[in-house]
Amino acid sequence: MRVRRLAAWTALPLAVTLGLAACGSGGDGGSGSDSKAVSIWIGEPKHLVPTNTTETNGDQVLQGLFSPLVTFDAQSKPVMNAAESITSPDNKVWTIKLKDGYTFHNGEKVTSDNYINAWNYGAYAPNGQDANYFFEKIAGYADLQGDAPKAKTLSGLKKVDDLTFQVTLTDPFIDFRSMLNYDAFFPMPEAAFSAPGVLKDSYEAAPIGQGPFKMKGTWQHDSKIEVERYDAFPGEKPKVQAVEFRIYQQLSAAYADLQADNLDVLTTIPAENxxxxxxxxxDRYQTSPMSGIQYLAFPTFDKDYANPDVRKAISMAINRDEITKSIFKDTQQPAHSFVSPILPGFRENGGGAATEYNPTEAKKLYEAAGGPKKITISYNGDGGHKDWVDATVNQLKANLGVDAVGVAEPKFADLLTKVEKKQPVGTFRMGWIMDYPSMEDYLGPLFSTNGSSNYYGYSNPEFDKLVKVGAAAPTEDEAIKKFQQAEDILAKDMPVIPLRYQENVFGHSSKVKNVEVDAYQRVNLTKIELAD
Incomplete structure (x- = not known):
């Protein structure tokens, strides 16, 4: 899902990633750093294994360590990258031919086996990979699920030769070629496994990829991740020798370092700045289009939020216009749909009446539905969310007559872990950046019953059916029609509240130039250069 998955930061005017730290808040503020390295702000990743990475911090790092099968042009159409060709006569059976000459950072030649083994590992449920859902469309996926799977490998994967393999899907999927840009579809070398299907515990500390950069040392948790240029990479060569991904706990510390020229790229500007x-x-301040949406999510399995009317009432009690103006200075826009405006099929009011500000009706509906007397909004403290959460809390107090409070978790990974374990967090913020340019990429992962990022326990069989039928449609127009019908169901059930559409608002130091942040909130690591 190249459109980038869970967004850790608030997407405040900006683009991608999370915190950085200097002066005691994580990271080293540049002291002792390689003078030839470009420093980029991120938050602490949850994972660095391709099949287990579904959030923006880890994605930014993996984009340097790996090279995807396809990239996208300016019209979001897939372009061959590590793949020589990806063809299908029916959108169901796909033949992938790899470009020759790619090697992993340990010298292993990249072959079709490396893709097949990595995908099988990701799809095998007992491995507990966060991106497991992305293999659902491949034939045989169901047999790899559950506590005691019937099989360990996907029947839909078939090796043709060392540089060619075939993928058979359960049903036709019009966007499969675009989907292959996602991190889950990266290959992993033989060295990653201690035995067939068994990943080495040490692999995540220093992932071995086949991309333009290789690891320099190991992942320094809550501090930094360093990579250096891989000279044997056959694709477009980076213009910088090394990148230091600095992990900050607070955006304010990162912004201070940016102003002082001690940090080279900050993809999210703090709301207060x-x-x-x-x-x-x-001229170091820049903007660019992006695909992110910020949501307020409900634990639908919690009795306090099980009633859709409670969720709708909370949505109608939030004045999106006021927050985007006062907090985000119009660098974000009020959201009234569940998908990004940059997508084909987007509708201005896909979220229906419940996404419109109506405090009078909100209070009536909330009281009639027996909403909780206290509303908690949990968020990650390293993503610059405090100001908008505080503003939202004040609106809920005033408009619903309830007690409301914001609770910060140290890191996004901490928040996701609590939600996954169904620990009490109240409502919680979520951000989504597309993985690939399709409505399906928002609807399927976020809201399908078994969606990879359905952290709220939402389930509606009719919704699942519509998304599945849309994904198998023979034409884009037919697919969009079904996806819009699925979005109409979300408008009735309101498992999350669409809050804001994001725009990249980012800054860079005077030491770098040609800084690009894409629609997935990622810094283009092959384009960035040292200014000197």
Whole structure:
């Protein structure tokens, strides 16, 4: 899902990633760093294994360590990258031919086996990979699920030769070629496994990829991840020798380092600095289109939020216009749909009446539905969310007559872990960046019963059916029609509240140039250069 998955930051005017730290808040603020390395702010990743990475921090790192089968052009159409060709006569049986000359950072030649083994590992349920869902469309996936799977490998994967393999899907999927840009579909070398299907515990600390950069040392948790240029990479060569991904706990610390030229790229400007950022940074302040949406999610399995009317009432009690103006200085836009405006099939009011501000009706509906007397909004403290959460809390207090409070978890990974374990967190913030340019990429992973990022326990069989039928449609127009019908069901059930559409608002130091942040909130690591 190249469109990038769970967004850890608030997407405040900006683009991608999470915290950084200097002066005691994580990271080293540049002291002792390689003078030839470009420093980029991220938050602490949850994982660095391709099949287990579904959030933006880990994705930014993996984008340097691996090279995807396809990339996208300016019109979001897939372009061959590590693949020589990806063809299908019926959108169900796909033949993938790899480009020759790719090697892993340990010298292993990249072959079709490396893709097949990695995908089988990701799809095998007992391995507990967060991106397991992405293999659902491949034939044989169901046999790899459950506590005692019937099989260990996908029947839909077949090796043709060392550089060619065939993928058979359960049903036709019009966007499969685009989907292959996602991290879950990266290959892994033989060295990653201690035995067939058994990943080495040490692999995640220093992932071995086949991309333009290789690991330098190991993942320094809550501090930094360093990579250096891999000279044997056959694709477009990076223009910098090394990248230091610095992990900050607070955006304010990262922004201070950016202003002082001690941090080279900050993809999310803190909300409190939005009104002055352009003046602070001058031509180092930039914006670009992106695909992110910020949501407020409900634990639908919690009796306090099990009633859709409670969820709708909370949605109607939030004044999105006021928050986007006062907090985000119009660098984000109020969201009234569940998918991004940049997608084909987007509708201005796909979320229906419940996404419109109506405090009077909200209070009536909330009281009639027996909403909880206290509303908690949990969020990750390293993503710059405090200001908008505080504003939302105040609106809920005023408009619903309830007690409301924001609770910060140290890191996004901490919040996701609690939600996965169904620990009490109340409502919680979620951000989504597309994995690939399709409505299906928002609807399927986030809201399908077994969706990879359905952290709220939402399940509606009719919704699942519509998404499945849409994905198998022979044409884009037919697919969009079904996806829109599925979105109509979300508008009735409201498992999450669409809050804001994001835009990349980012800054860079005077030491770098050609800084690009894409629709997935990622810094383009092959384009960035040292200014000197």
């Amino acid at each position: 939005l009104s002055t950022a352009q003046a602070d940074l001058g």
